[in-house]
Amino acid sequence: MRAFARLLDCLVYTQSRNRKTALLGHYFRSTPDPDRGWALAALTDGIPVRLPLRRMLSDLTGRFIDPVLYQLSRDYVGDTAETVALLWPDDPVDLSRQTNTPTPSPQGGGEWSEGSRAPLAHGHDYQTQDDIRRTSPLSSTGKSRGRGEKLGEKSLQLSLDLIPTPNPSRQEGGELSGGIFAHVVDVDIQQQDGPRPTSPLPSTGMGRGWGDAGHNSGAEPAYLSLGNVIGAMASGTAAERTVRLGQFLNALDASGRWALLKLLGGAPRVGVSARLARTALAEAYGRDVSEIEEIWHALEPPYLDLFAWLDGRAERPDPGSKPVFRPVMLAHPVEEGDWPKLAPEDFVAEWKWDGIRVQVSARGGDVRMFSRQGDDISRAFPEIRSAFQGHDCVVDGELLIMRDGEIAPFNDLQQRLNRKAVTAKMMAAYPPHVRLYDLLFDGQEDLRALPFSERRTRLETWYASHHPPSTDVSPLVAFTTFEDLNVLWSSSRAEGIEGLMLKRRDSAYQAGRIKGQWFKWKRAALTLDCVLMYAQRGSGKRSSYYSDYTFGVWQEDADGGRQLVPVGKAYSGFTDEELLLLDRWIRNNTVETFGPVRAVDPGIVFEVAFDAVHASTRHKSGVAMRFPRIHRIRWDKPAAEADTLETVLRLLSGGSEVTVDDAARPTR
Structure with missing residues (x-):
């Protein structure tokens, strides 16, 4: 779990596609089975474990924090995994209140008793409760370590040092793409965990190098491996799996808790698409991504046969008579x-x-x-x-x-x-x-x-x-x-x-x-001048900013007055600098709040680009835009001069004339 957490941390803070590919490729090559396969599953199609995770986390967090405070925290942070990871106490949470029923094995038969061991699919075992108590750092210290907490006299820090390093070899040959690598630097981490094995990638002399990302080594106990966690969470009642989840959260630090919940949640959202993960895997082993994509849907996590082929230990998996995807x-x-x-x-x-x-x-x-x-x-x-x-x-x-x-x-x-x-x-x-x-x-x-x-x-x-x-x-x-x-x-x-x-x-x-x-x-995009009506805080890195905007156009009342009616919502098309200006304006011009949503004075006009309009019962206007995005912010235009619903309805009926950009016209 520690290696997986480092990987996700680096991916979140890395913008370059090539560096993401290099990070993923190194992780896949240096991490043993089945963990690398489970990580690949988490980044692509999701692990084959379905959990009522939101309800489980609500149960667990309700033991140490007021539910309203938790919801406010979740709304502000913008990410459930991050919120729970940071809120989870250093002292172990008491899980004894709901452990009256025995915990069954993953096969669904018998009990997971104090001394039993339940097998995991593909021949791997997950650890018993005795193993957890014996090897967990909680058994001796009674505390888990949080992100940035003290390690003796030194603090644990995460930084990304994006500097050129020599290109590492790929099994005595070849190079990873790029030549620029992210480095995870833990200040004096060996003071806590002891010496580490030599990394296959060179160190930068700044502590533990990027090459150490991807190693399930050091003091982390085996029961915290990805395969063991997935095996433990594979079956059982919601109450039983809630207890197991709480045990894992008790045993991990904040980074580990965050990675655990990303693993189980099915949507890591670390800037890696399923195709990018498959592309990184292909490049790491010198293969074309189409070779993997053409057999992908005939494979199952943790992809042991896929990695056996990539490692040169077996033939390429044969999809046989299964219907599989062919790259388009x-x-x-x-x-x-x-x-x-x-x-x-x-x-x-x-x-x-x-x-x-x-x-x-x-x-x-x-x-x-x-x-x-x-x-x-x-x-x-x-x-x-x-x-x-x-x-x-x-x-x-x-x-x-x-x-x-x-x-x-x-x-x-x-x-x-x-x-x-x-x-x-x-x-x-x-x-x-x-x-x-x-x-x-x-x-x-x-x-x-x-x-x-x-x-x-x-x-x-x-x-x-x-x-x-x-x-x-x-x-x-x-x-x-x-x-x-x-x-x-x-x-x-x-x-x-x-x-x-x-x-x-x-x-x-x-x-x-x-x-x-x-x-x-x-066809050329359509545009309308619309007035900002509501703003909502975003998610992830935008969770502290009002970045989701609902906008509308003017509609005339029966008595000749005018009111704004919403026609769409957008959260793209503006720069970070413009976001700061918009956020400040929204906070200073709020007239009403509805939880995370603010209603504002009609003072900002967006030129909104969109592909089409269609009838919709979701909006009071009766119409909605397809793929709206903010083309530009019309700071210069008064809100009273924005477009009207009548104009939108003409587009809906096809009665408008579309102007073709001369630059897009063919010359022959």
Whole structure:
């Protein structure tokens, strides 16, 4: 847990993508199984343990802090794990009040008694309660160590020293990317924990070097390993697992407590996406990330077979007949300078539909649907799984909501996204539809190396033969010159389309953005001048600032008066310096408070950019924006001159004229 905590700390304070990749790569190479696999799971799909964590933490914190004070602290800090880690007392919390029932083993049978040992999946054991009492630092000192607390006469400090160091070897060969590494510096930490083994990365002479991040070594007892913690929390009643969680929190310092809760919470939020974690793993072992992504969904945590392959101890895992994700091909935005280099006869055009890109993989009687990032979203769309049942293919397409042949607004699709289960009522109200772009596999035949024109012919032939329900093929857009295409592009907003795609006729299907092959020509963003109405404190590093803004437009009353009605919310599009100015203004112009939310005088105008407007029952105005972001702050504009609801409603009905930026027009 200590090594995992150091890794998360470094990731939080590291902005550079290359440095994050280097940190992750070193951790994966230097940490033993199964801990590195559990860490990888935490950073990607989450560990396969479902806990009522919020309720458990409420129970535990209620033993030593007033619930209202805890909620206020959580609201101000902006992160549950950080709040609990810092609030947890130095003296062990009394957990005896709810330990009247015996604790069962992870298999669910028998009891976890004082002398029993319950096995963990993959052949690993987690420690008994006797082990915890015997090895825990609490047994002798009666205290856990907090972040920054005294170690003898010296204090523990975390700092990041981003300086160049010699490139370390990768198993006697190769280099980690970058050459600049983050260093975790603990002042005189050896005074507490004793000597450390030599790091595979060089020290900087400033205490323990970056190379020590990732070692489960030193005085930390084995029962605090990630594998042991996950095994202990894998099963049992909520009350029993609450006690176990409390025991682990009692045994850890503040950094360890924070890492523990990040591990169990399912969303570490340390600036690392699932794809970046997989990319770091691939780069650390000299592999292409597509090699990992193509077998990823056939693997299970803690990924012992994956690491055995990467370490050279076994063959690459074979997904066999499982439906797995194939990395998608992406497009570059078309720029002004691209048009003179492009020939119309080399390209085909497709509409860019206003949904989300998906890949449907049907193999061996099972069907999965993945997002473009490789996330499995099948459970939220059982209709699509049923539609492809019995087929053997991998198709690329756009997920939409469609009623009576008409594409519904993107807001309707959002009602189905990110749901673990859907009701019959929701399925009837928001029927999904996949509009097909490409055929990647026809049975066992891999078509990705074929030119797009041949894959398109194969797709049309396949669809004519199979015709899965809730699907159709995206039509090609006929054109002779780019000027012809520009006329169609200009009218795309009125047709409810996001823009156009340009694809080279001879382009193979390759993972990622391949320069010069595919282009996306999105419609220009709309803008409105809106008035700031409410502000709320953000989360994480913005938890002390009012950074989430609700804004509105003017609506005329029946008696000729005017009032502001909300149309959207945004928390991006401004600099840190502007955030400070906005935060100060909000605090000085608050007229009413609602918990963490402040209502303000109508004094600041935002020029808000957005993609579309749609009907909404959430706002008093009856409309809401899609993807709103603050384009600029109109310090110079009086609030009374902001836009009106009438203007917004014209956009909703498609009656507005969209101006095309001349710089985005093709020249041929």
